[in-house]
Amino acid sequence: MGMAFTCRVCLCGRRRLHAIRDTLFQEIWEKLTSVKFNTNDGKSLLVCYICCAQLRKSHELMKRASEAE
Numbered sequence: 001m002g003m004a005f006t007c008r009v010c011l012c013g014r015r016r017l018h019a020i021r022d023t024l025f026q027e028i029w030e031k032l033t034s035v036k037f038n039t040n041d042g043k044s045l046l047v048c049y050i051c052c053a054q055l056r057k058s059h060e061l062m063k064r065a066s067e068a069e
Helices: 024-033 049-068
Strands: 017-019 046-048
Antiparallel strands (some): 017 046
């Protein structure tokens, strides 16, 4: 199984995968990693459903922390 069919976050290839290019998940990924999501770097453009849930939770935490300030 090539990198194209693995989760970009956890590298798992045996879970349901979702494309994150041009989505809120891409924006969250870029904020968390401080790295621009490069579609030409040979890395997967997919994230598994478990990591999507974690990205969503991270986004909610970032919003709550920002609102608290």
